[in-house]
Amino acid sequence: MSSRRPSQIDRRLSGLSSRRPSIDPSRLIPMDKATHVAGADDFNVVFIGAGNIMFGSDEGPWNHSFRFEHKLGRRLKVFAIVDPAIERAGAVLQKKCDSFVISAYQDTRVYKNFDEFVKNSGPRDRIKVFVIGSPPMYRGTLQPGRDVEAQIIKHFPGVAIFVEKPVATGPVNEIDEGYQIAKMILDNKTICSVGYMLRYLRAVQMMKQIINDNNLTVMATIARYACAYESIAKPDWWNKAKSAGPVIEQGTHFCDLSRYFGGEVDYTSVQAHSLEWDENAGQLSKIKFDEGQIAPENRIPRVTTATWKYDSGAVGSFTHVVALQGTNYSCEFEVFADGYSLKLVNPYVLPVLHIRSPGDDLERTHTFPDDDPFFSEVSNLIDVIEDIEEDPEAAQILSTYDDAVRTYELTWAIREASERTRAERLKASAEAAKAAVTED
Numbered sequence: 001m002s003s004r005r006p007s008q009i010d011r012r013l014s015g016l017s018s019r020r021p022s023i024d025p026s027r028l029i030p031m032d033k034a035t036h037v038a039g040a041d042d043f044n045v046v047f048i049g050a051g052n053i054m055f056g057s058d059e060g061p062w063n064h065s066f067r068f069e070h071k072l073g074r075r076l077k078v079f080a081i082v083d084p085a086i087e088r089a090g091a092v093l094q095k096k097c098d099s100f101v102i103s104a105y106q107d108t109r110v111y112k113n114f115d116e117f118v119k120n121s122g123p124r125d126r127i128k129v130f131v132i133g134s135p136p137m138y139r140g141t142l143q144p145g146r147d148v149e150a151q152i153i154k155h156f157p158g159v160a161i162f163v164e165k166p167v168a169t170g171p172v173n174e175i176d177e178g179y180q181i182a183k184m185i186l187d188n189k190t191i192c193s194v195g196y197m198l199r200y201l202r203a204v205q206m207m208k209q210i211i212n213d214n215n216l217t218v219m220a221t222i223a224r225y226a227c228a229y230e231s232i233a234k235p236d237w238w239n240k241a242k243s244a245g246p247v248i249e250q251g252t253h254f255c256d257l258s259r260y261f262g263g264e265v266d267y268t269s270v271q272a273h274s275l276e277w278d279e280n281a282g283q284l285s286k287i288k289f290d291e292g293q294i295a296p297e298n299r300i301p302r303v304t305t306a307t308w309k310y311d312s313g314a315v316g317s318f319t320h321v322v323a324l325q326g327t328n329y330s331c332e333f334e335v336f337a338d339g340y341s342l343k344l345v346n347p348y349v350l351p352v353l354h355i356r357s358p359g360d361d362l363e364r365t366h367t368f369p370d371d372d373p374f375f376s377e378v379s380n381l382i383d384v385i386e387d388i389e390e391d392p393e394a395a396q397i398l399s400t401y402d403d404a405v406r407t408y409e410l411t412w413a414i415r416e417a418s419e420r421t422r423a424e425r426l427k428a429s430a431e432a433a434k435a436a437v438t439e440d
């Protein structure tokens with residue numbers, strides 16, 4: 001992994017350090033308290049992907065179109081939707097046209113791929129942002145059909161991009177292409193935000209504020225992500241050949257938070273273990289589909305646990321668990337610094353922050369009712385695109401493409417380390433079995 005890794009100098013040049021951009025938490029307001037962005041001209045948006053992240057589902061609170069509607073009000077014009085599943089795109093469009101947001105969707109065109117969209121559009125269409133929510137296996141590279149970011153930069157230079165996490169889920173040797181895309185984005189001065197929305201939680205920004213205000217140095221990050229597997233019915237999610245596994249596809253949110261607080265990771269230091277589907281302790285009773293359809297080598301681990309060193313010397317640890325049933329996940333993220341522990345609990349459902357600080361052995365607890373990080377993410381992006389300058393502190397993109405590729409690389413380093421450990425264990429037990437037979 002080390003050969004792909006940008007040097008310390010590269011990283012300094014790219015402006016990344018453990019001091020990451022942050023937003024005053026009091027500026028992160030819920031959608032019903034926000035006013036539509038000012039102005040009267042159309043704000044043309046193209047949605048790439050017409051799935052759950054874009055139009056909502058029972059799976060969770062995500063639904064980008066809903067946040068764009070609230071932020072932009074009558075200025076929103078969804079210029080086009082690009083999705084090979086034309087009927088799905090048509091169905092969501094029809095639903096919007098049957099509702100009070102019709103003015104944003106009545107002229108929307110549907111294209112089955114980006115090439116077709118390019119043939120029928122151009123600079124005259126004054127697109128303000130491309131919102132990419134296609135599956136990551138179809139993006140994040142420079143290869144035809146999986147290079148939508150590069151195509152946007154080529155055909156629509158200067159137009160902003162929002163892209164969902166993870167940046168890709170291709171083979172590990174394609175990570176370099178992610179860095180090349182990051183460079184294109186930087187070279188072309190493209191505004192780009194990646195969907196690590198947990199960074200926009202008020203609780204997370206309060207943690208940042210405490211660290212910044214007290215000039216603290218993070219000593220350790222401890223992340224634990226336990227999903228409710230019973231509610232995950234998408235076969236691709238359970239297939240490493242499609243989703244690259246649960247650490248890369250899902251645990252990525254907490255690996256990203258770890259980096260947001262701990263800074264750059266020494267990828268060569270990553271060590272990991274996994275509990276696999278074929279081990280006794282890894283048997284699950286409530287998987288909603290037949291896992292037997294997935295080739296054994298592509299079935300996902302039930303538990304992955306990893307540790308690493310940050311460049312700062314701090315230590316990171318992360319555990320991803322596929323064990324819970326029901327619907328709610330159980331996730332906790334903790335940061336330690338001299339005199340402080342900052343513990344974020346339940347960030348997806350009802351974030352609670354427990355803070356222990358010098359002079360008090362008891363924790364203070366903060367709750368954040370009505371917080372909506374998905375809205376804050378969209379709201380900040382739009383304010384940056386609109387270049388609202390009265391207050392330069394106000395709008396920030398907290399997850400850049402380059403930064404997101406680094407998170408992607410960390411998740412791959414964890415997966416590879418766990419697979420290495422497993423292979424070593426299997427080899428050792430095979431050798432022990434062979435030796436026992438020889439002794440007999």
Ligand SMILES: NC(=O)c1ccc[n+]([C@@H]2O[C@H](COP(=O)([O-])OP(=O)(O)OC[C@H]3O[C@@H](n4cnc5c(N)ncnc54)[C@H](O)[C@@H]3O)[C@@H](O)[C@H]2O)c1
Nearest residue numbers: 048049050051052053062082083085133134136138164165
């Ligand atoms: N930030 C979050 O909390 C969050 C939550 C949900 C999903 N996501 C991310 O959003 C992305 C999409 O997930 P989803 O749940 O919406 O998936 P989905 O399967 O519900 O929707 C994906 C859509 O993309 C379409 N598609 C496939 N190939 C395409 C292509 N080449 N161009 C355009 N569209 C294409 C599919 O037909 C489908 O309609 C994933 O990266 C996922 O990790 C993020």
